[in-house]
Amino acid sequence: MKQIYKIEIRRAFLNKRMLFALTAGIIICAVHFVQWLPTTFDYLKTPEGTILSFYPANVFSEWICSNNYNWEQYVYFLIFPLLACIPYGASLYDDWNGGYAKNIIIKRRKRDYFRAKWLAVFLSGGVSVTVPLILNFLAFLTIAPVNKPEIASLFYAVGGDNILAPLFYHYPFAYLILYMCIDFIYGGILAGICLMMTNMTQRRFVVEVTPLFIYIFLYAVIALMSEQEYSPVSFLNMGSGTMHYAYMTVFALVVAGVITVYVEYSGRKGELY
């Protein structure tokens, strides 16, 4: 049983599509780093004379997810589902139409195959969206200090009424790790939507881009209601200063639950595939 998980995870990570998704994400993050270098150095310079409210920039105020007004973060979080789905999202479609899945199911239990597939897709989606962000953060560590965020400097998007503000201002690394986990989970879930699309269409392209369509559709509808902070495009960025943690959790649990039920159902019943 463990063997099939190993095989699926290995296939999910060691493929050209994963390399492509990571490269695309890293390029966006690298462009941000290069573009923000002069600004960061400006914010680090101590001004002439004494300005009591001066506080130098730090890594938490400069990296790609530190705010929601740099265009790179907007592009990154706009194509977020695509970056998550490219590596392994359409693998079930490929396996099924190429005959690989049939060969596996003869030797193993169908249920295990589907579970392994869901896990591999989830992990590949999560890794492909978080690694570029982590690399961007590490790059900024080499030019900006890790001073604790100072609320009085007014650099940060996390406001006073944010329930996790004490965590951000006291333990910024813990907040960062928490947010990377949120992005990882959402990356995995968005990639998981591809599994549900597999037997609904004859086109591989549709399987891969459906999560992006749903994502953009949600963004458009929520924007029409002027409630942008409820859109994943906004709240997946740590720099948006979102306060809707309960909404984010429920949203993720519902979608992940639906995918898991679908995977379990497909693994037990023969009609779907």
Place this chain on the structure above:
Amino acid sequence: MKKKCVITFMVIFLILLIVLFVIRVWKVNDKYGLKTSKAYDINEIMECDGVEYTVLGTRVCTVDDTEQTKLLCVRVSVKNVSGRIKDMMLSDYTMNLNYNLIYPGMDYIAYVNDNISSMSVKIYPGVKAEFELPYVIEDKYLNTASKKYTVEDYCELDFELYPDKKMVMLDTDILYEDEK
């Protein structure tokens, strides 16, 4: 054999990269890191850039026209010990009230006057002056802080943030007098 060589080369390259990264991060933090952080008490003299500041006390008041607005008024004594005339822009003089680290207090004078940044005060050498600085305190933050958060309840008035952080710890009990 060739594969082994490539792996060895990659491992050495990775270790070298990590060492360089650690050295660089250490250097950046050594240069720009916060040096010290000192908290002063009420009535304790604190010197910043040739000016001696003493926080004399605090009181809570409301504004007549908007009674909903609660203010924390901080009485500060300022003495010029620099030996030269200090021309202080009020915008620079705005100190940050940092309540429970969750809400940057706002200088109420700056809040109600758009032209505040153009105003300045001159303090002659040896002259001592007293100011009362009003900061807006919103009840919703007080309630949140007193009922939900478990972090240590404190209220600090930051005078200087960098390279040495200087702040005065204020009495927070008066903020909850209404609740009591």
